[in-house]
Amino acid sequence: MPRSLLQKIVPQRILATATSVLAAATLGLAVVAVDTVTAPPAPARAASSVGGQITRDEVLNRARWWIDQYGAIYSQYQSDQKPDQDGHPYRPDCSGFVSMAWHLPKSGGGDRSTRTLDTFGDTRTFDNLGDLLPGDAILGVEYGHVALFEKWVDSSRTQMWVYEEYKENLEGRRVVKSRSWYEAENFKGVRYNKIIDGVRGTANIYGVLADGRLTFTAVDAATGDRIRGASRSDASLPFTPRTMATLDYNTILFTSTANELWRVDIGTNLDTVTFRTPTRLADSGWSHDLLTYDGSGHLYGIADGVLRRYTVNVAKPEITDITGYVSIDEGFGALKTLTATGPDWLLGTTSDGRLRSYRVDGVDNWTGSDLRESTWQVFTNLVSPGGGVYFGHKPTSMNHYVDLNPYDFSGGDISGTGETDPSGWSQVLISAQPGTVS
Incomplete structure (x- = not known):
């Protein structure tokens, strides 16, 4: 069982x-x-x-x-x-x-x-x-x-x-x-x-506004302070996004409320975010509530409480390049957010306020632990650019945390600088490019 x-x-x-x-x-x-x-x-x-x-x-x-x-x-x-x-x-x-x-x-x-x-x-x-x-x-x-x-x-x-x-x-x-x-x-x-060594690098964070426009914000991973952004797109996505996972600096995967899978290729994210005509990779079958990419070839999603894993074989995948689908296990329906902290390492929050870390080794082969037992239910999104840096997104603001060892199943070495950006975060979804921070 x-x-x-x-x-x-x-x-x-x-x-x-x-x-x-x-x-x-x-x-x-x-x-x-x-x-x-x-x-x-x-x-x-x-x-x-x-x-x-x-x-x-x-x-x-x-x-x-x-x-x-x-x-x-x-x-x-x-x-x-x-x-x-x-x-x-x-x-x-x-x-x-x-x-x-x-x-x-x-x-x-x-x-x-x-x-x-x-x-x-x-x-x-x-x-x-x-x-x-x-x-x-x-x-x-x-x-x-x-x-x-x-x-x-x-x-x-x-x-x-x-x-x-x-x-x-x-x-x-x-x-x-x-x-x-x-x-x-x-x-x-x-x-x-x-x-x-301390945290070094920039968190590249994409987001979606309620009207379907895309945003881009560059954040100093060590301090949580904005470096640039938020740049916004003039155009809106031609679908209603449910989840998103950033593959690299200019490639994002989305699932839609119609259970479709889309790929969006970013043209620029300087003063304005532009994107090419989105590519619909699948018409159905993507009913995921949460989605994240680990930066090392594995795309994770949760649908109906089941944690699923896919292998992404190229930088800008077609549906035939997303292979190796497996169901890791049931029982993940308690998570309300999901992000990847490294290759096959996941982090999420629950509705009752817990912060949880997971190492995934294969089907029915994973380890999970509570890092914190309360207060994390306030975040609508949780993202990590790597390096033990976590950003907790509230409806209009952002909190910043650093985990000295994100792979020790302990929350005792997590420090938080609190709310580092009190406004300008009205996105309904956000996702960070993985592996940009060390």
């Missing part, structure tokens, strides 16, 4: 403005003009968890917040610990500062020291300081100091911006240092093994 949607649930795993002026005489300091860094407000909770994966952007945001919050402090005593945004205390010295920025757990009841920062197996050292990336550390065990690397000042990588807690430079927390000085004092690079 086919298993229902709820029988395969995997238990959810619970998973500042730096305004200091550069001091003229500090450790290995090369004085240049100071640029200002605006620190974001402290979030209600960190996107990462203690000892978990953390993006390079969050590492730097935590460092900026600490500097803005506490200013000129330095102490090696545990009794002088200060809390981070989540209330976890860290010692306000150089190694405590880096431990805080990386969101490290305590070791032996306290923060790591410069002698132990790289000895717990969750970091790795490297000699070439030219390989430093944002959020890495520069550690001098013999010198007894560690700093957090932000970025290079110049393309030759001779000067670098760093954040640090340093007793000899209480007024300077974000400073420019010389790479050659660090090398002369035998400093090494240290990389936290659980640090990951």
